[in-house]
Amino acid sequence: MKLNDLPTFDTAALRAKDAAHHLHPFTDTRSLNAAGARVIVRGEGVRIWDSEGQEIIDGMSGLWCVNLGYGRQDLVDAATHQMQVLPYYNAFFKTTTAPAAELSALLSEIAPPGFEHVFFTNSGSEGNDTVIRLVRRYWDLQGQPQRKILISRHNAYHGSTMAAASLGGMSGMHEQGDLPIPGITHIDQPYQLQHGKPGESEHDFGLRAAGWLEAKILELGADQVAAFIGEPVQGAGGVIIPPASYWPEIQRICDKYGILLVSDEVICGFGRLGHWFGCQHPHINTRPDLITFAKGVTSGYLPLGGVLVGERIARALIEQGGDFNHGFTYSGHPTCCAVAIANVQALRSEGVVQRVATDTAPYLARQFATLADHPLAGDAQSLGMVAGLVLYKDKAARTLFDADLGVGYRCRDNCFKNGVVMRAVEERMIIAPPLVMTHDEIDLMIARIRRSLDDTLAGLRAEGLI
Numbered sequence: 001m002k003l004n005d006l007p008t009f010d011t012a013a014l015r016a017k018d019a020a021h022h023l024h025p026f027t028d029t030r031s032l033n034a035a036g037a038r039v040i041v042r043g044e045g046v047r048i049w050d051s052e053g054q055e056i057i058d059g060m061s062g063l064w065c066v067n068l069g070y071g072r073q074d075l076v077d078a079a080t081h082q083m084q085v086l087p088y089y090n091a092f093f094k095t096t097t098a099p100a101a102e103l104s105a106l107l108s109e110i111a112p113p114g115f116e117h118v119f120f121t122n123s124g125s126e127g128n129d130t131v132i133r134l135v136r137r138y139w140d141l142q143g144q145p146q147r148k149i150l151i152s153r154h155n156a157y158h159g160s161t162m163a164a165a166s167l168g169g170m171s172g173m174h175e176q177g178d179l180p181i182p183g184i185t186h187i188d189q190p191y192q193l194q195h196g197k198p199g200e201s202e203h204d205f206g207l208r209a210a211g212w213l214e215a216k217i218l219e220l221g222a223d224q225v226a227a228f229i230g231e232p233v234q235g236a237g238g239v240i241i242p243p244a245s246y247w248p249e250i251q252r253i254c255d256k257y258g259i260l261l262v263s264d265e266v267i268c269g270f271g272r273l274g275h276w277f278g279c280q281h282p283h284i285n286t287r288p289d290l291i292t293f294a295k296g297v298t299s300g301y302l303p304l305g306g307v308l309v310g311e312r313i314a315r316a317l318i319e320q321g322g323d324f325n326h327g328f329t330y331s332g333h334p335t336c337c338a339v340a341i342a343n344v345q346a347l348r349s350e351g352v353v354q355r356v357a358t359d360t361a362p363y364l365a366r367q368f369a370t371l372a373d374h375p376l377a378g379d380a381q382s383l384g385m386v387a388g389l390v391l392y393k394d395k396a397a398r399t400l401f402d403a404d405l406g407v408g409y410r411c412r413d414n415c416f417k418n419g420v421v422m423r424a425v426e427e428r429m430i431i432a433p434p435l436v437m438t439h440d441e442i443d444l445m446i447a448r449i450r451r452s453l454d455d456t457l458a459g460l461r462a463e464g465l466i
């Protein structure tokens, strides 16, 4: 369908309906309704359009998920075909479906060695709920039922269900839900800007930050600790890229105390870091026992998530476990699985993951780094196709703006105005563009971000805030 073929949208009417009836996730409804939601009506490649015809480069791949970009007919065809043949059937009644079986096998081909099994969910949150169930079941089967505690990190994001939000370390979420639930505890994140000491090297900071895990294990007693969970690169927390020394040290500590390692790859999976899974990136380099995935498995075209289950847990579950009393109506939904198969096949046959590693991500890194010469921006960093920078009030002194000024949100609004989606997380501005972005599109995205930084600076100056 061409843009001109689209029906016209009555933006005011849609906004009114939305304001009257739609409660948005993670949103202050009152202030949203005062401004009115932007109605997104179409996507093609790396671009989206709103109902008023504005073209916007989607620097966030939707919500870190549209890895192949918009408008892929092969994914549409896979869904259409499966819906015609068998839109749904469950996997509970000693039954399976062709797409669920095929996708399970395909995932074990692209997963790191030792991952031969998958448990399907609908979302990343349900994936991480499943992680807790699997981890605790594993230790029960090992005759160590007291090993219940999962250790995570402050400012981690692992989802929004009660258990996944507890695993996450978002204080604003914990405050509103009497969270975390019991048996989950947090250590500090490896964010040098927040926790580094003056003069400390990145390498030393990474080792010190990993050491917080060992200290927590010793405090709790190793025989009480079931697992450590982390995102290879914290996404929603603001694209916090840990030092290269961090993850290998975490792996060493988990091995030393026999603690399971869970890699939450809801963002980092399916090529985002230029490898099928983030743990395979040399900067991360871990051997997890469980991998949570969602988002990029279908490039967001349909909801699907799950957990890749490593050998020692799978063996215990299958050989000793009997019934595993956990699952969802839509675990292994055939239409979602069919789209995931088409998505993985396209990522593979078009060499997308490899191209990210050798070409697209290095190019993005170079272009994104140039933003650090802007007076407002510093510490521009990327890994694969995620990148973040810090908005500074005084870059030389590394002084941040007063949080109440909402400088990040001003910058984000300017980005939308200038035709690019960039997300604000406190002092950080972040992107995670589609993996299929071309050099020209990267250049245009960076130019629009630069213009938005200029506009933000001009606005702050006009108000006498800088």
Ligand code: PMP
Pocket: 122, 123, 124, 125, 126, 128, 157, 158, 159, 160, 231, 235, 236, 264, 265, 266, 267, 294, 295, 305
């Ligand atoms: N884990 C991570 C690392 C995520 O980024 C997210 C979502 N942003 C989730 C889990 C939760 O996934 P979902 O929103 O699909 O439940």
